[in-house]
Amino acid sequence: MLEAMWLALRSVARSGLRSVLTMLGVLIGVAAVVVVVALGQSARDQIGAQIESLGTNLIYVFNGDAETRSRRNERVGHRLSVSDAEALRHQIAGLRALTVYASRPAQVVSDLETARVDVVGADHDYLKVRGYELRSGRDLSVLDVQTKARVALIGSTAARRLFGDTDPVGRGLRVGQSRFEIVGALAAKGQNPFGSDQDDRIIMPVGTWATHIAPGRGQQVDMIMASAPTAAAVVSLRDDMDRVLLEQHRIPLEGKPDYRLLTQDSFRQNQEEIYRVLSVVLVSVAAISLFVGGVGVTNVMLVSVNERRREIGTRLAVGARPADIRLQFLVEAMTLTSAGGLLGLGLALAGIFALERQLGWVMQLDLTALGLALGTSLCIGFIFGLLPAQRAARLDPILALRHE
Amino acid sequence: MRRPLAPRSKPPLRLLTGERDEAEAPLLELEGVGKDYVSGPEVVHALIDVHLEIPRGQFVAIVGASGSGKSTLMNILGCLDRPSYGAYRLGGIDVGQRSVDERALVRNRLLGFVFQGFNLLPRTTALENVELPLVYRGLPRRKRRRLALEALEQVGLLARVGHRPNELSGGQQQRVAIARALVTRPPLLLADEPTGNLDSKTTLEVMELLERLVETERITLVLVTHEDDIAARAHRVLTVRDGRIEDDSYNAPPPRRPSNTELSEQEA
Numbered sequence: 001m002l003e004a005m006w007l008a009l010r011s012v013a014r015s016g017l018r019s020v021l022t023m024l025g026v027l028i029g030v031a032a033v034v035v036v037v038a039l040g041q042s043a044r045d046q047i048g049a050q051i052e053s054l055g056t057n058l059i060y061v062f063n064g065d066a067e068t069r070s071r072r073n074e075r076v077g078h079r080l081s082v083s084d085a086e087a088l089r090h091q092i093a094g095l096r097a098l099t100v101y102a103s104r105p106a107q108v109v110s111d112l113e114t115a116r117v118d119v120v121g122a123d124h125d126y127l128k129v130r131g132y133e134l135r136s137g138r139d140l141s142v143l144d145v146q147t148k149a150r151v152a153l154i155g156s157t158a159a160r161r162l163f164g165d166t167d168p169v170g171r172g173l174r175v176g177q178s179r180f181e182i183v184g185a186l187a188a189k190g191q192n193p194f195g196s197d198q199d200d201r202i203i204m205p206v207g208t209w210a211t212h213i214a215p216g217r218g219q220q221v222d223m224i225m226a227s228a229p230t231a232a233a234v235v236s237l238r239d240d241m242d243r244v245l246l247e248q249h250r251i252p253l254e255g256k257p258d259y260r261l262l263t264q265d266s267f268r269q270n271q272e273e274i275y276r277v278l279s280v281v282l283v284s285v286a287a288i289s290l291f292v293g294g295v296g297v298t299n300v301m302l303v304s305v306n307e308r309r310r311e312i313g314t315r316l317a318v319g320a321r322p323a324d325i326r327l328q329f330l331v332e333a334m335t336l337t338s339a340g341g342l343l344g345l346g347l348a349l350a351g352i353f354a355l356e357r358q359l360g361w362v363m364q365l366d367l368t369a370l371g372l373a374l375g376t377s378l379c380i381g382f383i384f385g386l387l388p389a390q391r392a393a394r395l396d397p398i399l400a401l402r403h404e
Numbered sequence: 405m406r407r408p409l410a411p412r413s414k415p416p417l418r419l420l421t422g423e424r425d426e427a428e429a430p431l432l433e434l435e436g437v438g439k440d441y442v443s444g445p446e447v448v449h450a451l452i453d454v455h456l457e458i459p460r461g462q463f464v465a466i467v468g469a470s471g472s473g474k475s476t477l478m479n480i481l482g483c484l485d486r487p488s489y490g491a492y493r494l495g496g497i498d499v500g501q502r503s504v505d506e507r508a509l510v511r512n513r514l515l516g517f518v519f520q521g522f523n524l525l526p527r528t529t530a531l532e533n534v535e536l537p538l539v540y541r542g543l544p545r546r547k548r549r550r551l552a553l554e555a556l557e558q559v560g561l562l563a564r565v566g567h568r569p570n571e572l573s574g575g576q577q578q579r580v581a582i583a584r585a586l587v588t589r590p591p592l593l594l595a596d597e598p599t600g601n602l603d604s605k606t607t608l609e610v611m612e613l614l615e616r617l618v619e620t621e622r623i624t625l626v627l628v629t630h631e632d633d634i635a636a637r638a639h640r641v642l643t644v645r646d647g648r649i650e651d652d653s654y655n656a657p658p659p660r661r662p663s664n665t666e667l668s669e670q671e672a
Binding site for chain 1: 479482484485504505508509511512513517519521523524525526536537540541584588
């Protein structure tokens with residue numbers, strides 16, 4: 001067996017460029033396989049964790065998009081407003097918490113620095129809905145919201161950018177001509193599933209926001225977020241909210257609403273869909289390139305068998321059994337493919353690091369990747385080496401020896 | 405690499421080795437052996453009803469025009485081909501109709517081949533080439549190495565063990581090939597025009613080597629040639645024509661006393 005591998009390695013080395021080209025298919029295929037598996041091991045967890053970071057059992061109300069608003073029978077331009085949130089809050093009993101959300105990036109100036117951060121207008125329940133933790137200071141109060149107090153909470157990234165390592169609580173901020181006092185600092189939360197930093201923001205009462213940050217927006221907000229007490233309650237609460245909003249926006253019975261209701265689960269589905277598509281693409285790439293590589297292996301091996309008929313004849317003459325010849329060529333094919341597979345593993349590692357960068361997913365990579373790469377390529381070598389090996393083993397020694 | 409072989413047909417294949425003295429029985433016996441090929445619509449009778457006995461230690465030359473059937477005869481003697489009919493006994497064992505694997509075993513144990521084109525594996529050292537039959541015998545590396553070195557010493561190439569075929573002259577290559585044929589200590593050496601690719605000086609060297617093996621090792625040598633002066637060196641010359649052994653004659657002086665049967669056959 002070792003003997004056969006040694007022979008194989010030599011003849012692989014001998015055929016140089018042709019071997020490399022053949023290995024390319026196997027290489028890409030194995031790389032794709034390894035990446036798919038690495039994705040599968042960790043992507044779901046990652047997606048789950050990021051979705052959870054948005055909050056728990058969330059129901060979102062977005063403004064309808066331009067398409068729905070352009071329909072003639074609808075009231076064009078009606079947007080979600082603070083009063084929609086009030087109506088929902090008063091008419092639906094089962095909600096755990098509810099907040100409006102309006103955001104606009106703005107130049108924010110502290111005593112030390114200036115930085116462009118997202119300035120969010122929200123209700124006193126914003127932290128509760130989104131699952132932010134306070135690191136120091138206090139949350140926005142009902143009174144802050146009612147009186148449109150010039151107070152703000154600050155996310156950890158924004159705090160670091162504007163105040164460095166000092167505690168921002170009690171310090172002042174200026175946006176345009178307006179000054180705000182920071183009453184609370186938030187603990188870090190990290191990236192959301194869409195890749196943006198959830199900590200690079202300041203949060204203030206929506207009334208304050210509408211007055212000082214985005215004058216002219218009036219009561220309008222970007223979205224309303226509600227949190228259901230349990231996962232089971234999400235769907236029925238969503239339907240309740242739908243009813244209230246239809247009423248609020250006076251949508252006719254058969255009309256299309258000018259808002260969109262989404263639950264956190266639909267984000268999860270979206271993300272899983274992305275992952276699924278990626279997997280399907282990679283699996284297809286793997287299958288196609290493994291097949292192409294395999295056919296290449298068959299081809300190279302058939303050429304090799306043909307060129308080496310005399311050698312095969314000699315081996316048969318000195319006492320090789322057909323099984324020995326078959327084994328020799330199978331091992332050669334498998335050596336060829338596993339060399340490709342190991343290179344493919346290298347490519348996969350590179351690809352995985354790239355994906356980690358792009359998607360922020362941490363992938364699990366251990367010896368199974370090596371086993372997988374080797375296993376896959378050995379299988380391909382075996383399957384696609386079988387035909388040439390069989391052909392070599394079936395050679396008539398007399399004809400093989402006669403070959404010049 | 406090679407597992408012990410379980411013979412498939414009923415009488416188990418017991419192989420005699422060269423060391424045993426079996427002088428009384430002929431080493432090789434063909435009894436009414438023929439070979440028919442189907443070539444398109446025709447049946448070609450490549451070999452017709454050949455009777456032949458070759459005792460141990462004899463140097464037999466086979467001559468004949470191309471297409472005479474001498475290659476077919478050699479292929480059958482070499483267990484590369486099966487006779488269509490008749491019996492082929494080697495060392496008293498009928499090897500003619502054995503399975504593919506059993507014939508591989510016979511070739512490995514009882515036969516050594518020397519080809520016109522040397523048939524050494526390229527990019528492989530002389531030593532490794534000589535080891536090849538032992539690889540298929542499944543011997544451990546160290547033992548292979550020792551036996552191969554012995555065989556190379558026997559052909560006087562101990563200084564060239566690490567050379568590859570393209571680094572050796574034709575005569576040296578053929579001597580490596582002879583060492584490869586010898587390394588298994590087979591009783592029968594089959595040489596198909598072994599000097600066909602060599603010049604006259606190296607031809608002489610190779611022939612002297614082969615003859616020495618016949619004399620000192622009591623190896624039986626069957627050699628196909630179309631050169632008269634090579635055939636003249638043999639103990640016995642078989643002339644093949646149209647699939648039959650047309651002439652079976654001894655060169656004077658006969659080096660070994662032929663048996664009575666052989667004599668009577670010859671006169672018949």
